[in-house]
Amino acid sequence: MHVFYPIGTFYPAQSGGPSNSVYWLAKALVRQGVKVTVVSTDTDQPDTTPRDQWLSTNAGRVRYVSTRRHNLPWRHIGQSWQVLPSTDIVHLTSLFYPLSMAVAVLALWQKKQLVWSPRGELAPAALSIRPQLKRVVLRLIRCWTSRITFHATSPDETAQIKTQFGTNVRVVELPNYLELPAPYAPSGSAPCAPYLFYLGRLHPIKALDRLLEALALSSAFQNGPWQLRLVGTDADGYGATLRQQAKTLGLSHRVHIEPPVSGEAKQQLLAGAYALVLPSHSENFGNVVVEALAHGTPVIAALGTPWAILAAEEAGFWVANDPAALGATLDVCLSLPSSKYAHYRQQAMTLARTQFDIDTNSHRWLSAYNSLIANLLITPLCAE
Template sequence: MHLFYPIGTFYPAQSGGPSNSVYWLAKALVRQGVNVTVLSTDTDQPDNTLRNQWLTTEAGRVRYVSTRHHNLPWRSIWQSWQLIPTVDLVHLTSLFYPLSLAAAVMAIRHQKPLVWSPRGELAPAALALRPWLKQLVLKGIRPWASRITFHATSREEMRQIRTHFGPDVRVVELPNYLELPPLLPPSVPGALPPYLLYLGRLHPIKALDRLLEAVALSAVFRNGPWQLRLVGTDASGYGATLRQQADALGLGHRVSIEPPVASEIKQRILADAHALVLPSHSENFGNVVIEALAQGTPVVASLGTPWSILPAEGAGFWVANDPATLAATLDTCLSLPTGKYAQYRQRAIALATAQFDIRTNGHRWLSTYTALTTNQLTTPLCVE
């Protein structure tokens, strides 16, 4: 079986979740004997990444195509068109990226099985950005929806897919699986002030303004030694707005806005946090939640995320993201007795390991791809 992933950015780029999640999936499939080809632009690649040549990697055959304008990847489109007739299945990771749209046209033309992952792009908050253009694209996809297998990472995303493409559209529901990092030992107690952590894109859809209001309302936060660290990419200058808000709330000395981190530094920041907070208005998944859980760090996630499993498994909290509710939840989280907090950390590790480790769950994707390439997958389903 030969699988093809045309994608905007790919590991070692860190431009969003698919850069890593597709990389981990491709590696898991290669370990199971699958022939994998990845074609990516060179957006956000390190200078030492080899461009415009096929590389043999743990994730299969990979090519990073030099691209002057990320949203006009003409060379990537042309090369994907040349590849698609030779593969068995095409898997796309964006509904609106030009490379995905062009690859979809070619896959349908050549009657190749096509899997399409919206990756949160159908959430109302996401569709509110440039809505006229996105509605035009969705209108163009609808006539071909019966030829597509959509991938949802949650039941809410499955509902969104059916809302836009019809109740009978074929959907497979599978979470993102991660290559879990090693569990880091605890840092020396007292080496850093205790802190809450947000790690991800600094963007209004992440509701970080509400998180700032919440910590301002949290009596336990304000009356204790706690810090709030906001760590991530700030492409639009939103960090300056958050800094002004923190200063206005009297939290300038308690809130730090920090650049993105990777590798062991990222894992250390996650491991040492008292809790990760993901207050987003909308989130189709949130890989960082699994990364935090894998380091034993409990998570406070909003109802706009698909993380209802957190309280069910005793690994965190799933609450509305209005400031008052968030503040009350933070008070609870920051006041947990030592023994109870230790239980949260243990359950966090157990949840990440059992349900989201690509090493033990990669076979679920292989089963799905096999069913599609042999015409055995004909109805919407959730792979167990």
């Protein structure tokens, strides 16, 4: 079997969840004897990454194509055209990225099995951004749905796919599986003030303004030593908006907006947090949730994210992201007795390692790909 991933950015780039999740999946498939080819732009690659040559890696054969304009990666499309004839499965990771549209047309013309992951792009909040253009793209994709297998990471995303493309479309529903970090062993340095943590883009869809309002309503936060650390890339000046809001709410000294981190620094922040907070209006998954859980860090996630399992497994909380409800949940979380909090931490770690570890779950993707090649895939194919 030969699986091809044409993608906008790929590890070691850190500009989006698929950069890592596709990398982890590709590595796991290679370990199971699958031939994997990845073609990516060189967007966000370090200077040390070789460009425009095939690299033999633990994630298969990888090529980073020099790209001047990320949204018009013509040379990437040309390279993908050369790879397509030898592939069995073509797996795309965005509906609206021009590269995906171009490669989808080429793959269907060559009668390749096509798997397409929307990656949250069909959520109502996401569709509200540039809606006219997206309606045109969706109309085109509807012409091809009989020849596409869609991938959803949650039941909500499966429902979104069927709403857009019809109830009879083929859907494989599997979460993102991660290469989980080892539990972080803290150094002997003095501990910092206890903090709540957010890691990701600073963007209005993440509803961080609601989190700040919730903090102002939380007596446990206000009366305790707590800090909030917001770590990530600022998008469209949202960080400045949050700083002004924190000042207005009297929280400037307790809310810290920090630049993106990676590697050991990222793991240290995840492991050291009292809880990760993901108040987003919409998320199709959220890799950072699994990364936090793997360190035993409980998670507070909004109802717009697919994380009902947090409450069911007592690994965190799943709550509406209106400030009153979120503030009340913060009061409960920050007031947990030490024994109950320790229980949440253990449950968090167990949940991550039993249900989201790529090493123990990648066989589900191999089974899905094999079924697709054998034309045995039914709708939906879900992990049990």
